[in-house]
Amino acid sequence: MFRLILSAILSLNVLATASLAAERGPVTNLPLPRFVSMKAAEVNVRRGPSLSHRIDWVYKRRDMPLEITAEYGHWRRVRDRDGAGGWVHYALLSGVRTVIVDQDMLALHKRPEADSNVTARLEMGVIARLGECGIDWCELSADGYRGWADKSALWGVGLDEIRD
Structure with a gap:
C-alpha cells in the first residue's frame, strides 16, 4: 500500500513539473500568462497573429497593462482587464509594469x-x-x-x- 501511495505522489510530482514547464512561452521562454504594458499610444488588436488578419479594435492608452496569454513568432495574444483581447505585435509592448x-x-x-x-x-x-x-x-x-x-x-x- 505504501509503495502505491508513494508511486502516486511521484506521478503527481512529475505531472506538476511538466505542467509548470508547459506554462512557458514557446518563443520567449517567459512565463504565461504574464503582464506587460503598451509601449505605443495606439495599438491595433488583430484577430490572428499576422498583418493579414483583421483589426478588431484599437487600444489608445499608452502604458495600459495587458496580460500576455500566448505567443506566436513576433505576435503576442493579449487580454485587457475586461477580458477582451487579440493579437498584438511584440514591438508595441513593453516589459515596464503598470x-x-x-x-x-x-x-x-x-x-x-x-x-x-x-x-x-x-x-x-x-x-x-x-x-x-x-x-x-x-x-x-x-x-x-x-x-x-x-x-x-x-x-x-x-x-x-x-x-x-
Missing part, C-alpha cells in the same frame, strides 16, 4: 501598512507604474505621487506575485 486602479479613491499609503499616513488618493481607472510588491501591498507611482496600495484593488499584478 497597473490600473480598480477601486475609486484608492489610498496611497506612506508605508505598506493600513494605519500609515495617506499620501494621495487615486481615482478608479488611473494607470500607475508598479514597483515592489509584497503579499498584500504594492508600491505605485502616478503623476508625481508615490506610495503603497492594497494589491487587491489593482489590475495588472497577480495576487500571489511578489516583486523586489
Whole structure:
C-alpha cells in the first residue's frame, strides 16, 4: 500500500513539473500568462497573429497593462482587464509594469501598512507604474505621487506575485 501511495505522489510530482514547464512561452521562454504594458499610444488588436488578419479594435492608452496569454513568432495574444483581447505585435509592448486602479479613491499609503499616513488618493481607472510588491501591498507611482496600495484593488499584478 505504501509503495502505491508513494508511486502516486511521484506521478503527481512529475505531472506538476511538466505542467509548470508547459506554462512557458514557446518563443520567449517567459512565463504565461504574464503582464506587460503598451509601449505605443495606439495599438491595433488583430484577430490572428499576422498583418493579414483583421483589426478588431484599437487600444489608445499608452502604458495600459495587458496580460500576455500566448505567443506566436513576433505576435503576442493579449487580454485587457475586461477580458477582451487579440493579437498584438511584440514591438508595441513593453516589459515596464503598470497597473490600473480598480477601486475609486484608492489610498496611497506612506508605508505598506493600513494605519500609515495617506499620501494621495487615486481615482478608479488611473494607470500607475508598479514597483515592489509584497503579499498584500504594492508600491505605485502616478503623476508625481508615490506610495503603497492594497494589491487587491489593482489590475495588472497577480495576487500571489511578489516583486523586489
